[in-house]
Amino acid sequence: MSIIKLLTKKLDRTIFTTPSHNQKAIFSQEYASFYKHDYSEIDGFDNLQNPVNSILMAQGKVSDILKTKQTFFSIQGATTAMLAAMKTLINPADRVLVARNCHKSVYNGLVLTAGMVDWFMPETDEKWGIYTIIDPKKLESTLELNQYKVFIMTSPTYEGINSNIQEISDICKKHDVYLIVDEAHGALYNFSDKLPKTAIEQGADVSVNSLHKTAGALNQTAILNVSSNIKNIHITSFQNSLNLFQTTSPSYPLLANIEACFNYLNSKEGRKEIDLLLLEIEKTKSELKRFGVEFYSEDNHDPTKILLRKDGISGFDLSDSLFNDFNIEDEMNNQNSCLYLTGIGTTKQKLEKLKNALKKIKTNPSFEFQNMDFQPYPIVKLQPVNAYNREYIYVNKNDSLLKISNKIIMPYPPGIGLLYPGEAIQKWHLNYLNNDVEIIA
Ligand SMILES: Cc1ncc(COP(=O)(O)O)c(C=O)c1O
Structure with a gap:
């Protein structure tokens, strides 16, 4: 029986198990519907740590849809799915190549697996202030220098930039390197031919998708996908790794x-809804172009991520004005651009509201955009596992150059590190540091 049916079936049983609330809200009445289906692994319910019944069936159905060898459910986000993927493929001291624009979960995975990282810098777009693709040629030359076990990258990026995973996966295969793609923002890709192909379809060994970002599901829902072509690894290793990180009391409603x-x-x-959304976005964009709004629209861009800038106003001021004057909040903004995230649940009315507000934004004709700069190539003095939980001292910012940071600098969103513990502080970082800087003793 499906998990959905299992939860909605009237349970005529007296249960003395966790959770004690008896599926009733004793306090917090406003959350009564959360309680109604909140069971644990009672008799007849499946177990996320060793699924044999309804969870296995549900996972199998998703795996068939996505054409994977196996798909696992995560009720702790793409974050935990990524940790499990890394723990499965990376042993202590394995060399790992990681794109620098990866989400912080990948750094956490390096601490937990004791993998030895080399960072790979993605391409950048100074005009929009964003990281873009992984250049396959640069990747190939990097893989020729060292034997890595795994390459980890993000595609699509937070802003919707897709790399050519097919080419990248061919290169990784040629060099005997596992490819893990953080596809957290690409959960809709399988369901419209107007969107890019999924990472798994393009040859990635493993991918993770968040379902709460664009696919209309609740926070914390995500999946871990394993390709049918993955070599030399037993599929149960992924289950074992998930079991290291996932709770033993998973939420059945999730x-x-x-x-x-x-x-x-x-x-x-569902498929129609996605195509309609894409159509509405396209219409919104073409109308707004006549009002001085420019959209990021390279070939490899996911249109559901509306990345825009408007003549005569900085990204920061545009964001503030939309928020303060029109009550519209963006996903992220920088000096030059603002990002509006759409997906399942984004209505035509919502897009209309954004469109009408953007038309009315006051601008200053003398304002000029400036190209943005990006962090320098990191100087890793201590590997993430060795930099973790160290003794530290404070030094004045003016004396901190080339000292080893004990702190993360990470604007959120998007959760991409500018400086991680164990890395040398460079001149570029000084603007982001307080006067007293924590350095490893
Ligand atoms: C690129 C990327 N990967 C992974 C994650 C983590 O996903 P989750 O919130 O599902 O744990 C995020 C979240 O912001 C993200 O932007």
């Missing part, structure tokens, strides 16, 4: 929500 999400995405209605 699991059912993952199942329902894929039922919807894969339905005629």
